[in-house]
Structure formats: structure tokens, C-alpha cells
Amino acid sequence: YFFGASNDTIKYSMDYMSVIMCGAWFNLPGFAMNSVIRAEGNPKLASNMMIIGCLLNLILDPIFIFGFDMGIKGAAVGTVICQLVICLWSGYYFTFGKSNLKLKLKNIKIDSKIIKGIVVIALTPFCMELASGFIHLITNKVLKVYGGDLAIGAMTAITSINLLFMMPVYGISQGMQTIIAYNYGAKQFDRSKKALSIGILGAIGILSFGLISILLFPKQFISIFTKDARLMELALNGISIYSLTLPAIGICILGTVYFQSIGSAKKSIVLSLLRQVIVFIPLILVVPKYFGLNGVWAAQPLADIVSMIIIGLFLRKEFKGCKL
Template sequence: MDNLAKDKTSKLLVKYSIPAIIAMLVTCLYNTADRAFIGSMEGVGAYAISGLGVTMPLFTLIGAFGVAVSVGGSTNISIKLGAKEKEEAERLLGNTFALELLGGFVIMVLGLVFIDQILYAFGASAKTLPYAKDYMSVILLGAVVNLSGFSLNGAIRADGRPKLAATIMIVCSLLNLVFDPLFIFYFGFGIKGAAIGTVICQLINFIWTTYYFTKGNSNLKLRLKNIRLKKEAVIAILTISITPFCMEVVTGSIHLVTNKFLQGYGGDLAIGAMTTITSILLMFLMPIYGLSQGMQTLIAYNFGAKEYERTKKILLQGMFAAFVFLFIGFLLTRFFPDIFVNIFTKDAVLEKICLEGIKIYLMTLPLLGVCVLGPIYFQSIGKIKQSMFLTLLRQVILFIPIISVISKFMGMKGVWMSQPLADILATIIITVFLVREIKHNKINNNEYNKVA
């Protein structure tokens, strides 16, 4: 077994990060292909991808509920398993499943009843509404199997089978790459076909994970008697769910705010351009999120062991790796932007807007390693308040005031510039926080060594 407090930090960082990076890359591949297929729809691709952009706030909010309940449920299940309370763990499994079923049903009904009003509120126009509605109506129909299947996948990790949980996600993502072109082009369903492919994969995940907990060789079993809401279990789940739910809601809110400014200053195709550019951004950010997962385990362990120099070393090695990777991404998108844009659209008008925006919006790409890994460092050492503040700093505390002010004076160019300006300020502030924390840990380390 690895000695997390003694083995070479660079070796550990590679070993613990690579699996998460691979999983993130597969997810990124699915998202990229999904949007690329939609953007390549002949004659309507530009407005179709703009319609997809309109759905992002709602899509994120649905995911917020699913992720939050899944995290709350799997964390409580792990605690009960650690305490050898298997029966209570199974009760929590049933309650998590029931909560996701109920939430999925409520989201489906309310979403379908008020779909036009919701999409208009999120930036749809007469031109983009048909595409947004075609896509989102199918996604909403699949909300029940999506959310409940997602919670069971998380529970599989808590059950001690993380590789199986990852395998299911990877298989479903790869199947989606097959289903998307099949339903979009071969069967001629257009953007609705992309949603059908997604929901079929969610159904496969639901069937696979349900089978595992009912007929498979799982440690815990999903029993009918436990699929009912119990006050104590629900409170325990929701208590842990609050933080991830708030973070996901913030992400959805940022999509909403950005869409409003894009629609106001650039129209429908500006939303499509932002959807395209953020898709390109995710190609380079997703591996950094994977890196952060590997770092989190190593920093938390070494901080707990009072190996403060090692925590600093892991942080700096991670940030260096992130900077190099993101700087390569910056160079590629700076000198070959058309190659990336053409993955998602061949529409001349949309392409022109994308090429104007990408050079401004991604100008601070190399700095994002600090913005992503800095808050993760504080989360890893148990300083949740600092982590929450620094996470919200870039996309809420700084971004919203900046875009509100600068867009009034610079119009669409101001919308593109808002995020880079927020990135620069966030990087400076996060660096100050990190330097202070590292100095504080160095003092604690010296005192600890004197006592020892």
C-alpha cells in the first residue's frame, strides 16, 4: 500500500490523479461530441447550439439536486458502513433513492408544465425556443431515471466498488457517442435526438445500478421496505447536501446571468458562441478538475499527518502541472482558434462571433489552475469557509459586478472581457490567501518540531 506521508509526492500525484483525469476526459469527450453533433446540423446548427445554451441553467439546476442528494446519501452510507451499521446504511440507501425519485418526478412535472416560461426566462427567443424546448422536454421526461440512477452510482462507490461506478459512467458516455449521431441524423430527430440518446444512456445507468443493488454482488441491498422517506434519514442526507447543492446552483445562476447579457448585447447567436467557447474551455479544464481530485486526497492526508512541507510541495507541483497544460491550451486556442470552433459549428456568422470572443475570453486560461486548485487546497485542509469564499470569488463575487458594469460601456466586448478580468483579480486574491496559509503552516511546523 502507498505511504502517503513518505512516498515521492510527484509519483503519488500522478498515481492518484490519472484515473480521475481519464474519467473527466471521457465526460469531456461526451459533452464535446454532443455539442459538436448539434452544431453540425445542416441549416439550423447555429440556432440549435444557441438553443442548447439556453437550456444550460435548467440542466445545471437539475444536476444540482441530483449531485447534492447523491453526495449526501453516499457520505452518510460510508459513515454507517465505517461504524459497521449495515442495516442503517441500507435504510439510507433506500431513502436516498426515494428522495431522488420524488425530486425527479417533481422536476419533470413542473418543468414540462412551465417549460416555455422557464426557457424564456433563461434567455430563449422565438428563434431558439423550438430547439431548447425539443431538447429540454426529453431531458425532463428522463429526470426520474437520471437522478435516481445517479444516486445509485454514487452509492456504488460508497459500497466499495469505485471502479465499477467509473466503468458504468464511461460505458454510458461512450454509448452516447453512438446514440447521438444515430438519433440526430439517421432517424432525423435533430436536437431532440441528442436528448433521446442522453436519456437512453441514463436509463442504462439506472438499470445497471439498480440491478447491482438488487440482484448483484453488492454489500448493501436496495430493499423495497427502505424506499420510503424517513425524517431522520432525510435530514442527515440534506444536511450534507446543502454545500454541493449551493455550489451547483451558483453555477446554474451564472449561466442565467451570462445568457441575459449575451442576449441583450449580442442576440441568439452570442449565446451559441458562448456555448461553443465554454465547450472549448472545458476541454482544458476537465483534466484540471481530475488533477484536483488526486491532490485533494494527498493534501488532506499529509495535512492530517502534520507534513506541512509535503502539502505545500503537492500544491505547487499540481499548480505547475496545471499551468503547463493550460498554457499549451492557451497557445493552441490563440494560434489555431478556427480548428476548435469548427468542431462545433460551420455557420459563417456564428464562427465569426466565436473567433472574436475566444481570443478575449480565454486570454487568462493559464491562470485558471490557481483559481481551481487554490480553493481545493483549503477544502482539503478542512478550511471550508475560505474554500467557499474563494470558489465563489471568481464567478460570483467578482464576475457579476464586473459584467454588470463593463458591459454597459463596452457592449458585447465587455461581456467577453468580464470573465478574464475576474480571473486576474481572483488569481491575485487566491495567491495572497495561499501564501498566508503556507506561512502559517510553516510556523506551526516549526513549533511542532520543537515539541517533538
């Protein structure tokens, strides 16, 4: 209820949550080990694990939802099974596989210096994830006031569609982190800048393609998630506003990751919170008072524009300070 559920949706939330939380035991170590596989120089295997996990999820979800008539709980069961597969696969790789690192109990020791380094680097993505959950809370409550449960459903569809095009950008951000960090540490600032530039150009290209696709075929995208006429109408109106600044998000994401990669923890934390918290929260609380539900849809694109400008200024200042 605290996150915006109503009497009509609480049953579905409870059914899903009761199962998906059990998967945390497999999801967290599996996700962590998958990242280590990529970091030790085997990104293809890490990618294959995630791709196979996603494909398996696409197969299992309909089987449990419709085949076993489990409804929303079936979707959670399918997801948890996929998380378990990735965890076991990653664990096997680090114990019996051809990994450079080996997972052994005797090697698990607490080292304060290593922990400190991990915490410093992890603070930025941690804050981003925390902010994301907090934003969902606020957004759902505002949507409930101005549009009810249907508006929350519409926002879920809209954000999912946008995420389809944003996921490759997150992939780019993960791929360029090591390159930027390595070259920055070697004082090859021109290479770090080039890696960021290529990443941003790629991200803008992908997200621009996404924006054009969404504007040309909004109904086709939304119909993937719902056939309800009222929900479709709300989502069509919302997606035409919400997605307008999609290309700008690439600069926001990759600019923040750049500062994380070079060890500027304070800057990266502030910039990571900029788009989703510092700028977005005041906008989503104020703009809907004047424009109603359209104001809710518009809050995120406005936050994207403001954040892109600020992050761009930070990057410009950073590059001026580097002796290229």
C-alpha cells in the first residue's frame, strides 16, 4: 500500500512479491558473479548467461502463467527459476570451470581496504537503485491522485517500452567503465574522452531510433502490454509526452558513469541523483498541479533536459582540467 497499491491491485502484488523475494537468495550472488565473469575478461560468457536467462524466462513465464494457471504468481516462479539457473551456472564456472579466479571458502577473507574500494565504487549505482525505488513510490502516489490505478498501469507500460531501448545504453555504460578507468589511471585522458564520446554517440543513436519507433508505432508497442481501451488511451497520450527526451538520457547515464569510472565518487553520486531525485521530485510534485495527468507525464522529460545540461557542463569542466 505504501508504494501505491490499491484494494484492486494488492492481491497481484502480494502473489508476485511472495515468490520473487525467495529468488533474492539466487539473484544477488548470481548477479554479482556474472559481473565478476565480465570483469575477469570473459564478457561473452557473461552476456550469454544473461541472454539465455532472459530467453528461458520468456519461455517459462507463459508456461507457469497459463499452462499451470498460476497467474501473476507463475510469472514470479518462472523468473526465480531463471535466477537459480544463472546462479548455479556462475557458481560452477568459478569452482569447476575455466575461470582465472576460483571460488573457495579459504579465499573469502575480510580486507578493509578492498571493502572500502568496493563501497566507494558501488555508492553511485547503489544510490541510483535506491533513488529508482523511491521515485516509483512518489510517482505511483501522484499517478493515483491524478489518474488512479489505470494511470499507474499506463506508466508501467510506458516505462517498460522506454526500458527496451535504454537497456543497450546500460550495456554500453558497463562496457566502457573498465576502458575509461584503465586509461584514466594511465593518464591517457584522450582515450578516456574518446571512449565516452563513442559511447554517447552510440547511446544517442540507439535512443533516437527508439524515440522515432515509439512515435511512429505507439499503439503497437502499448498493445504488447494491454488490450484495454481505456488503459490504451491513457498510455498513448502518456508515451507521446514521456518519451520526447529519450535521446538525452544517454548523456545523463554515460556522463554519470564517466565520473564513477575515474573515481570521482562525490560527483558521480550527486549526478546520479540529479535526474531521478534532485530535479525530478520537485517537478513531479509541482507540474501536475497546473497540468494534471499531462504534468505527470511531462515531469520526467523536463528533468532529463535539465540534468543533461548540468551533466554536460560538468563534463566540459572535467575535460578542460585534463591535459589532453
